Amino acid sequence: MSDPVLTVDLDSNVLAPIGKRARTKVANRAAILDAARQVFGELGYEAAAVRDIIRRTGLSVGAFYNYYRSKEEVYEALAEDGARRFRPILHAQYEQAKDFESYLHGAIRAYFEFLITDSQAWLTQRPRGERHPQLRLDTPEMLAVFNEVRASIAEAIDKGLAPPVDAEYLAGASIGVAREVGDLMLERRPPNLDEAADFAVRMLLGGLAAVPRRAPPPPL
Amino acid sequence: MSDPVLTVDLDSNVLAPIGKRARTKVANRAAILDAARQVFGELGYEAAAVRDIIRRTGLSVGAFYNYYRSKEEVYEALAEDGARRFRPILHAQYEQAKDFESYLHGAIRAYFEFLITDSQAWLTQRPRGERHPQLRLDTPEMLAVFNEVRASIAEAIDKGLAPPVDAEYLAGASIGVAREVGDLMLERRPPNLDEAADFAVRMLLGGLAAVPRRAPPPPL
Amino acid sequence: MSDPVLTVDLDSNVLAPIGKRARTKVANRAAILDAARQVFGELGYEAAAVRDIIRRTGLSVGAFYNYYRSKEEVYEALAEDGARRFRPILHAQYEQAKDFESYLHGAIRAYFEFLITDSQAWLTQRPRGERHPQLRLDTPEMLAVFNEVRASIAEAIDKGLAPPVDAEYLAGASIGVAREVGDLMLERRPPNLDEAADFAVRMLLGGLAAVPRRAPPPPL
Amino acid sequence: MSDPVLTVDLDSNVLAPIGKRARTKVANRAAILDAARQVFGELGYEAAAVRDIIRRTGLSVGAFYNYYRSKEEVYEALAEDGARRFRPILHAQYEQAKDFESYLHGAIRAYFEFLITDSQAWLTQRPRGERHPQLRLDTPEMLAVFNEVRASIAEAIDKGLAPPVDAEYLAGASIGVAREVGDLMLERRPPNLDEAADFAVRMLLGGLAAVPRRAPPPPL
């Protein structure tokens, strides 16, 4: 196969094959952002070296600094990018939801879709071996998303959309479930969004009792 | 002399002053482990410098390497230590539980107690301000604990103690809730174990519907 | 549009606005040279970046390298330029001087005029604050001028125009006085050429005893 | 010849042969300072790389940072060191001088001695070839010394020790002469302190007329 020169369409989130030197500024910027998403996701902020990022773009160190002024700036750009993309989705769910259940359902599905889309590119490379001593490898984007969710749940309770329970704890529990179930979903081949979202939502709304009974999946 | 930092003596599980050079090998080993727990918790693995660790023990860099062969080794020792301490507790819950509900209740309370105990020493120092772009600062011990829980839930389902639901997802959800609610609990002054455990367990067993209705806590 | 930086058009020796892209090759060359003079004067050779220079010309980095092959080459061009402009002035003084005194007087006035003219454009911008650990920021042109003076004094002694003293030391002393007094003159508002030249010449010819007695200027 | 292990005596300013790894902390600190003095003197602050400095000490990059926290810090240490060593000398001259003439004489001799002593170690290495485009290569120490002198002259005039001339200009002229003549003195083999000091002082006190008549030295 020859070298296709694809540009990255940020809005449709279709990734060009990385590693080839991208031609346009927009494409390079996007390529760096994508590579950074991967690398931060795999190694965490501290362990990720700028070199790790640019290596996946085929660019030079210098080029990195043409696009972002520092390692931290990419990180922040990533976070902003995530929030910017996810917030409207979350808002739409909020607007069209008739009750908290449907809101939660919509939000969780949105998050899982977000996860699947964003991970598409790098999930395949992931098995880079030893995940040494690392903690939790959220992309900055996800953290940004969680903040959106936190605010959104607090608001829902404030407005009487959800029952008047401890808002912080409810947001925490929701995020906790979404986060962990989301991660597990990504590890299944193929990721089954419906199954995972169904589980998470039922768990949050009705607890263990409400969760579908069935045989566990075959172990990895 | 200033206030000696209080920390948990691992062997006696009793608060003991460190900062004064400990005299025995066992004590030094424990002091390093304690300091490492704090530092990893505050800074994360990568950002934590060996010097940060030994500074809190009053030992020398050289001494560090007499006790652990590398930074990574302390990290692993910490994980092992957590698992070693937590596994029997979890097991006891498992043994004495008549059903999954009481097991879950016991396990979550055990985890929250673990959290409170372990964080006691350093939670106070935490306000080192800006956790720059950092994610989630689990102690390696907590990660080890989660693995215990994962296994334990799978076993519970296997043995018919819990309903035959997706074991991985259930474990994920349980850990997710425990983790997030646990973190939030630690941030409340004073940490209210009963309240938090109650919330987490009810959420996991009965979902949003089962959670106690009440006014949210005053904002930070 | 903001205030165009005023600078000396080298060919006409007239103040001309730069910042607008100059149209002719000659003009561009001169613009670069002017900008370089400023920047080297403000930052010194090492700290001055090619980008600092071209930024003041409105040209592109690439254009810079169309006119000069390297940063060093502009530096040298600047030196040559200074020597080329100053040598005839110095020579005129030499020719028309009836004795060493009048020669020295002429030379020093010429140098001070040179200083005032060349610094006019950038002296105003100077307050960029902290000249970190930097030493003396002579323009390469000034260094070239000093060499002219050195040669010229040696020749004067050779030809019996000046008393047969240690030529090197005399040149050194003359340059030292001219340099330091010249710098101080530039810092006074307004620069007083007559006063400074008078001081320098008297000092060199008659020493402390010959220097005018009067109240020191008000402190900065 | 075998490896002599000499420690550096800072007060007597006897240098150990550099390049050999020094044994004591004091010696290493001094070796770095000495190397820095040389390198800053040869290359200037910006062009001098930390590596240039440590190369001459036989130490490693890391060791440098054990002694000084940054390149800038050595620079400042150097300046302080110079001022600290020179100030008392200058003061002694000031105290024991009966008039401005003897003060000036003492100060200039002190400065020239300072120059000769400090340059002893590195003057020999100097001919490292092309002094590319560099300006004036004062050691930070010298700059510090000049500031001392400036203050001291102003004070002398204030107190009526010197005639009431323009203090700034007088200080400038004195420094200019001392600086240039001092540099030239260092280039003569052997440096002749008496000759140079005599010239400088006479020049400053009586000008060209007072300077000894004699044949110039053979050119370099």
Add this chain to the structure above:
DNA sequence: AATGAATGAGAATTCATTCAT
């Protein structure tokens, strides 16, 4: 010619680990 993105060598600094004492 002009443009400005790309390049990559090189700079300052950090930090895990070693080792002489």
Add this chain to the structure above:
DNA sequence: AATGAATGAATTCTCATTCAT
């Protein structure tokens, strides 16, 4: 064992210069 200075690879970032357009 304990100490802490020494080591040097690795990291982030800069900047002179090249080169495709």
